[in-house]
Every structure is written in structure tokens, then in C-alpha cells.
Amino acid sequence: MRLQYGRYQGRTAETLLLRAPDYAVWVMRHQPEGRLAQYFRDLITAFDARPINQPCQACGAAATRAAALPDRSDLYFFCDDCALYPNAAPEGAAQNLRTLADFVSHVERTARRRPVARLRAFVRRMAQAKGLPRRITEPAAEAFFAGEIM
Numbered sequence: 163m164r165l166q167y168g169r170y171q172g173r174t175a176e177t178l179l180l181r182a183p184d185y186a187v188w189v190m191r192h193q194p195e196g197r198l199a200q201y202f203r204d205l206i207t208a209f210d211a212r213p214i215n216q217p218c219q220a221c222g223a224a225a226t227r228a229a230a231l232p233d234r235s236d237l238y239f240f241c242d243d244c245a246l247y248p249n250a251a252p253e254g255a256a257q258n259l260r261t262l263a264d265f266v267s268h269v270e271r272t273a274r275r276r277p278v279a280r281l282r283a284f285v286r287r288m289a290q291a292k293g294l295p296r297r298i299t300e301p302a303a304e305a306f307f308a309g310e311i312m
């Protein structure tokens with residue numbers, strides 16, 4: 163879907179969700195009944211449904227979730243049985259990042275500096291872990307949401 167007006171006129175919703183997820187969040191909050199918000203929600207459902215294409219870094223099984231340290235944008239991938247901090251995670255760390263909404267709430271709870279950049283980095287890294295090529299072109303973004311690239 164190509165945007166017909168506004169700040170991102172001419173861009174596709176698919177590339178925007180991957181490159182500027184903060185904009186998708188804004189649209190869903192401010193124009194929740196709009197066609198674009200509904201489209202973003204459908205894309206997010208597809209995003210969340212894609213499996214993580216990475217091994218658990220502790221045991222090598224298929225990873226199912228990501229962990230992040232406080233104020234850092236790196237992601238660490240684990241299965242449900244392993245964790246970055248098996249006992250108690252430090253304040254601001256997240257161990258159970260599975261969905262795009264998880265990243266939004268993690269950033270809103272913890273990012274004191276540059277929350278937009280951090281959300282963008284997280285979504286990009288999660289998308290790459292789910293098979294998105296490093297270069298986010300329009301065809302790559304479309305194929306990613308259509309489930310055509312694994």
C-alpha cells in the first residue's frame with residue numbers, strides 16, 4: 163500500500179513499518195479507525211507471525227524471543243527455556259520480546275534517550291532475525307510481509 167498524502171507520501175506502508183515503526187505507532191494511536199491504521203495492524207500481525215530464523219544463543223534450539231539490555235539497541239535471541247539472565251534481570255532489561263508491541267512498550271518504559279532511534283533499531287534487528295535482507299527495498303519489504311522470503 164502506497165501512502166497518498168502526508169509526511170511519507172509515495173512510500174509504501176511495508177517499508178515504513180520496517181524503517182519508521184514510530185510512524186506506524188503514531189497512525190494507529192491518532193487515526194485508529196483509518197484505513198492506514200488497519201493496514202499497519204495487518205502488517206504487524208504478519209510480522210509477529212514470522213518465526214525467528216536464529217538459534218537460541220544458549221542452547222542452539224530455535225529462538226522464540228529476544229532480550230535487550232537497558233539503554234542498548236542490540237538484541238540477543240533465546241528459546242523459551244533459556245534466558246540472558248536466568249535468575250533476575252537488571253532494571254530496564256527485557257527478556258521476553260516477541261511482538262512488535264513488546265518492543266514499543268519496552269522502549270516506552272525504558273528509553274530515556276533517543277526512543278525513536280531505539281525502536282527503529284529493534285524492529286530492524288528483529289525483522290532481520292526473521293529473514294529480512296539488510297537492505298530494506300520496497301520489493302524486499304513486500305516479500306517479507308507476504309511470507310515469500312524466509
Ligand SMILES: [Zn+2]
Pocket residue numbers: 218219220221222223240241242243244
Ligand atoms: Zn535455549
